[in-house]
Amino acid sequence: DQQVKQNSPSLSVQEGRISILNCDYTNSMFDYFLWYKKYPAEGPTFLISISSIKDKNEDGRFTVFLNKSAKHLSLHIVPSQPGDSAVYFCAAYSGGGADGLTFGKGTHLIIQP
Amino acid sequence: ETGVTQSPTHLIKTRGQQVTLRCSSQSGHNTVSWYQQALGQGPQFIFQYYREEENGRGNFPPRFSGLQFPNYSSELNVNALELDDSALYLCASSSRINYGYTFGSGTRLTVV
Numbered sequence: 001d002q003q004v005k006q007n008s009p010s011l012s013v014q015e016g017r018i019s020i021l022n023c024d025y026t027n028s029m030f031d032y033f034l035w036y037k038k039y040p041a042e043g044p045t046f047l048i049s050i051s052s053i054k055d056k057n058e059d060g061r062f063t064v065f066l067n068k069s070a071k072h073l074s075l076h077i078v079p080s081q082p083g084d085s086a087v088y089f090c091a092a093y094s095g096g097g098a099d100g101l102t103f104g105k106g107t108h109l110i111i112q113p
Numbered sequence: 114e115t116g117v118t119q120s121p122t123h124l125i126k127t128r129g130q131q132v133t134l135r136c137s138s139q140s141g142h143n144t145v146s147w148y149q150q151a152l153g154q155g156p157q158f159i160f161q162y163y164r165e166e167e168n169g170r171g172n173f174p175p176r177f178s179g180l181q182f183p184n185y186s187s188e189l190n191v192n193a194l195e196l197d198d199s200a201l202y203l204c205a206s207s208s209r210i211n212y213g214y215t216f217g218s219g220t221r222l223t224v225v
Contacts, residue, residue, distance in 0.1 A: 006155075043218045098168050100159075101148075105154055
């Protein structure tokens with residue numbers, strides 16, 4: 001049973017446009033959500049996070065939106081740049097994090113020139 | 114500030130053998146966790162150590178075991194290797210249990 005779902009395996013966006021990556025979750029106990037970016041042959045790199053008590057968090061070109069009632073979050077990247085091409089993972093944890101992070105399967109974002 | 118380093122980067126083992134993977138935490142981090150990432154999947158939580166004690170475990174059998182040392186470095190041991198154990202093994206460290214995690218580049222384990 002997948003508790004964190006990223007239903008789009010890949011997404012292609014033109015350079016300069018907005019990239020929107022989506023993530024759904026089923027566990028209502030999750031209280032912290034994170035986005036990671038991963039290049040081939042490297043470990044995941046932390047991008048941005050949001051607590052369940054907020055509905056938006058912004059950091060430069062990256063904004064994460066959380067809709068708790070829909071159990072849905074999204075990552076917006078504006079404007080998209082070629083270096084943004086990577087696999088993006090949505091992750092979540094609950095309580096003190098002793099159960100570790102629960103990851104989605106990832107979305108491969110491809111920025112086209 | 115050094116990041117998380119893992120060794121070796123690649124490893125090939127035979128089914129039934131045992132393997133030890135190593136991880137050095139980022140400076141100042143006292144929590145380390147291990148993840149298994151199979152091809153095309155997201156990382157899956159194996160277990161977590163905080164101040165040398167295991168304080169969380171995912172859905173992995175007992176043949177997956179670990180250690181954390183006083184300097185907060187860590188080992189992942191896998192006994193009786195199976196073909197399905199072939200994966201990228203990621204180590205992550207953090208300064209608090211519920212804080213953002215810094216990942217290493219991983220060890221690619223192939224079991225033949």
